[in-house]
Amino acid sequence: MFPAIPNPNVATDAAAPRFGEKDILRRSASTVTPPATRLTEVAKLIDVSKCIGCKACQAACLEWNNLTEEIGFNHGIYTNPMDLTPDTFTLMRFTEWVNPETENLEWLIRKDGCMHCEDPGCLKACPAPGAIVQYSNGIVDFQHDNCIGCGYCIKGCPFNIPRISKVDHTAYKCTLCSDRVAVGQGPACQKACPTQAIVFGTKDEMKEWADFRIKDLKSRGFENAGLYDPPGVGGTHVMYVLHHADTPSIYAGLPDNPRISPLVDAWKGVTKYVGLAVMGFAAAAGFLHYVVAGPNKVSEEDEENAERLADGAPPPTPAGPVERRTP
Amino acid sequence: MTNAWTDIKNTDLVVIMGGNAAEAHPCGFKWVTEAKANRGAKLIVVDPRYNRSASVADFYAPIRQGSDIVFLMALINHCISHDKVQWDYVKPFTNASFVVREGYGYQDGLFTGYDEEKRDYNRDSWEYEIGPDGYAVVDETLQNPRCVWNLLKQHVAIYTPEMVERVCGTPKDAFLKVAEMVAECSTPTKTMTSMYALGWTQHSKGAQNIRGMAMLQLILGNIGVRGGGMNALRGHSNIQGLTDLGLMSNLIPGYLNIPTQKEPDFTTYMSTRAFKPLRPNQTSYWQNYRKFFVSFMKSMYGPAATKENDWAYSYLPKLDVASYDVLRVFDMMKQGKVNLYFCQGFNPLQAFPDKGKLAAGLAKLKMLVIMDPLETETARFWEDHGTFNKVSPADIKTEVIQLPTTCFAEDEGSLVNSGRWLQWHWPGGSPPGEAKTDIWIMAQIHLRLKELYKKEGGAFPDPIVNLNWSYKDPGEPTPEELAKEMNGSVLVDVFDPADPTKKILEAGKQLSGFGQMRDDGTTAGGCWIFSGCWTEAGNMMARRDNSDPGDAGMFLKWSFSWPANRRVLYNRASCDLDGKPWDPSRKLIEWDGAKWTGYDVPDIAPTAKPRDVGPFIMNPEGTSRLWVRKMMRDGPFPVHYEPFESPVANVIAPKIRGNPVARVFKDDWKSFADIGDPNFPYAGTSYRLTEHFHYWTKNNHVNSVLQPEQFVEISEELAKEKGIALGGWVRVWSKRGELYAKAVVTKRIKPMTIDGKTVHIVGVPIHWGFVGSARKGFPANTLTPFVGDANIETPEFKAFMVNIEPSTGPVVA
């Protein structure tokens, strides 16, 4: 049993957050000086092989974060709501999968939610300074006061996680319960998880615990059991133990090799610089042209010619070269 | 549970059959995942559906609902025929060697003494042969053809793997795989645990399902040991406590019995409760019955219970039938024989079978009193909700009084968990509005009734006016007062008979345990098995020391466990005949040469020598029972009976319909679909979902979000056959009623071949109604039959026949 994190201390002095502003590693649309020493990286480990799909994590998340999700409908499967929403930060996704090797049915149940990437695409895409911050312990958190609700984080995210609220038009996703972690607690979902399919601790501890779990799975014939800590996003602070780590996508479309979309990279990278340069160049070129060529003025002669034309006088002398009349 | 939730971590093999622990008890299921992760334990799930438990199982085998006994008897057959028996356990610790009386027999699904007219047995022949010494005859060589072991071998012989495939629909190789894994646990160092719940109890032979597994566990030597046992997961938070406290028609707290009218006086009553040992030196602890009974009566009636009036024996009502269980009472209600009915935190309109019959019954009451923290369908049974509850309020004359009560968060007291732990809790919030505690309400009713009787007189006022109600504030006794009363106290100083100057019990003191209870009226105690819960040392139930010596999972200093703070029942059986643990790495207790010591409270007298006294001290045999004498109505061995509604006739006894001794009320026969009725071709079963708790959490917004709308589950094959779309509406109907729901079309349910016939399963979760936050729906009991288990009348919710068709959804009137 992974040792339980002790009950919280609710006394005023004990509950002061133990990380914050000074521990910000990255801040959206801003340049920050990273803290001199990085906090120990934390991680949530979701062991899909131990998960029974009970949705306690979903309930605990709604309760802790005071979220009110709508009561929906049944759509023929156990997943409910059908997708993440601004009020559903985490969601059990159910997949019935027949293992082609054994022909056994496997009910793959994955807890979906923010992965807290080391290289967060949401943060990269975000245009609003300070709307998304990454603490040096790895937590990627949205700051709703700064969020403008543009939804760029959704496009930046390789996991399709953030959702924009129709109420306050800001983006929502799992905070890894930064408010709880800041007082030495684990996230609400982890606390609730009945089978400890979700555990929380330092990233190193989680990797070690994952090894322990993977050994057990391999002993039960899951040869491809492994840890999902995708390098394409620099690793994540929410990791999975998968029985079939060779094919993550069978778990309700978990990306096999997630990375920030090249389109997003292009947009936030080259487009931004080239675009500004081109616009600057255009303006500068105009300015230079004006200086060099001077204004293009109408002469007295032009006016007179026009007057003559308007008065029905003989056509004025052609001003240009002869060949202009030749089509 | 014989063991505790935390003990499951000690097991090597978990068999979940007749339950769905991951779904219904996720936090208890944690200990299964612990056993798997740390001991390399395996998990087997046997269920009609590949369910949430199966999703993390090492092996899943499908089974048709209602055929468990075939599977279990076949497992026993497999173990016996492959000599996978823990002989050192079976021989001394079970009644395998006991010789059964001549005249007992079994043929074609029936035991001797069956009376078809009465649908009951004359069970006189179901007894041991008693020798000239007055003790039961045993043959330790197991050679006697009439010894229990040989009768068992003979009884299970027909339950072969082929029979399993034919009746249960479980593929033979899947059964054999399960059998091999189970049989491995017959060694002393490997244990298996059985986790079951309503999947076994809610059948017309529910009690025998459980016996089947208990017998297997005895053969494997898994009762009384760490990581073993028969673990009933149980339902509501204090259903164990309410049963312990005898809130049933025929019980007195601590599993004592309400007398029947055949026991007009105390002497007659006690004459069948002597519990004389059936073998020499055996404890037969029920010999103390009288002490527990008298102490209870002193607690009930105080000074009014005297030796002279047989401890107020006449105050107790006498039964004329086996029980006034809910099925009987609702049947009486429908006949207009009940006038006044109380529902305390209970929603029977949803919870009992055949909603139509229940509603008709409620409408015949003069008054219905509801005490509940929440709105219930029962409280509003008279309200018109269109398709969901089509009634005409004007025609219903029942007066309904709805009283708001506090809930767990607002009250104080103890609850008993499935592991028999009595845990105290404290309130955290103020009650809403005018809500009151149930204790206050009950006290008010009592005081007002007593006042009326004092003032007006009336029918036999004595038990009411003499009820011991000596609480500081009679209007609202405190939980502390009541807990202390259940524990018991000394009423009069008691002196040592050998030395009259030596006071052994002092008046006014709390008892330290039921061992101090006396049958002379000097002690009182409301519930003997709870004794020890609030002693002179204080509230034992409130203890919160979670230390666990030896990592044994026992937690002796956490709360209080009945009986006597014991965590594993029959733990004497964790040791061999000489008192050495079967598995030293999983020691519970051991004989140190002078006494029993260890991590748990020994389930035997601390100084009882191991070879002298058998481990099953509650039984007069001193052993456990593979063959149960006449203690069960439907037979000393389990027999496969089909559900009352079944797709096929009983393969082993084609003439027998359902359980031959299960009680069926006259009018209900015609409400059952015939065997193999083509109008109801699909095998229905009802069950719970992890997102919901009965009919409560549809009042909870969060849970309603997680599972918002009613559905039924069917296979892809059936969906294709009937043209049912994933997530589309269907109508499901039985001979009794119908419901509309969405279709969850799944690979997790497969059609089965039963006796050559394809049988499709329709799974019906139970949680919906016309009150609450979730979308309106239909309770599963619109479909279910009004018949219960032959022994304890648990309704047959798990196996019934239905039909299904695509639909456009309920018409909302």
Next chain:
Amino acid sequence: MSAGKLKTHAAEDVEPGDAVRPGHPVEVSRYTVGARINHWITALSLILLALSGLALFTPSLFFLTGLFGGGQWTRAIHPWIGVVLFFSFAGLFLRFWRANLPAREDGTWLARISDVLRGREERLPEIGKYNAGQKFVFWGMSALIVILIASGVVMWDQYFYPYTSIEQKRVAILVHSIAAVAIICVWIIHVYAAIWVKGTIGAMTRGKVTGGWAWRHHRKWLRELVGTRPGKRPPTPAE
């Protein structure tokens, strides 16, 4: 270039409201009041869009959101301004598209772009109401606005989130930003040209230019206007 595809009826250069009033100097009405209002709505929208868009385009310009009441307001109104621009520009398009159809002299004009840049208009052919540069601006704006509104709708999550995939939205954002850069460049050319060519701004403020301006820059148009005056024989080009 095949002459057959080019317009031969130069009268198409003349739009309703264009007129010549003899005098000293000659006054030429170039844009009606409606056209001018339409233009300025478009212009204002485009400027606001550029400012709000740039604010969201790069953090270094995020401060521009201050002009709109903060980031939330900027995000909320940018697409609506886009809608205004789209319809407003659609109005301009309907007014001006005919006069912006390619003419045979456009090729010559373009071939002599260095003369254009040096202001040596005497070396250029006589031009109708719009020269090739102006037509480039017109058609460039038209195309880019269509691209921007289309990609903008795809990005407009508040109302259109469910209709496209995230990958499509990513493409849309990239296209939108590139198109935005392009349209800003076109706009810079447009504005610069108006500043550089003196006497032009009056066309969009007062609706009028001087005869000399028309003579110098759009002589063909001027001739056509004179020709269409009542009682005047339509002048014909010298051929």
Next chain:
Amino acid sequence: MNMELSRRTFLKTTGAGLAGTTLGAFGFSEAEAAVAADVKPFHLVNTTEARNTCTYCSVACGIIIYSKGDLRKGEKADIVHIEGDADHPTNRGTLCPKGAALRDIVKSPTRLTQPMIRKAGSNTFEAISWDAALDKIARAMKDDRDANFVATNSDGVTVNRWLTTGFLAASATTNETAFATYKVVRSTGILAFDNQARV
């Protein structure tokens, strides 16, 4: 296989004080403690804790109720949060989806707040005072019991039973409530007495 060894090893190597190292990881160190404006404040600060047991199933998970206001001081207490009790041997702080949402059942809009009566044939509930309701109940019981009490059966045996009134007891109430209920119900001679054990 026996994983016990590897688990032990694990706990020894990384985990000897896993709770310690883990806490260190979250807390970093006291020296670094600083109030940060942008981490949401921990909203259980200054709440009152009450140890309780989950009301649903009989796993009986330990829970802690966090409230504003302290009942022990005679104050009104408003529950703000309910969470698993990490000290509890069975659940170790975990809860299932029902337990994790306990606060919302306590605060359900369908909680009953005052006694109501539905009169014969009516299609609505109307409010009634506690006194009136209880008097009505006691009177109905007395009348029915007096009319239908069976003192002796047809054989003349004293049976003292009352069959025309029944009582269904709750299954989530405390033992203390159950015992008080038992006494009151049994003293009247009611036999139609049952609980939810079977369903």
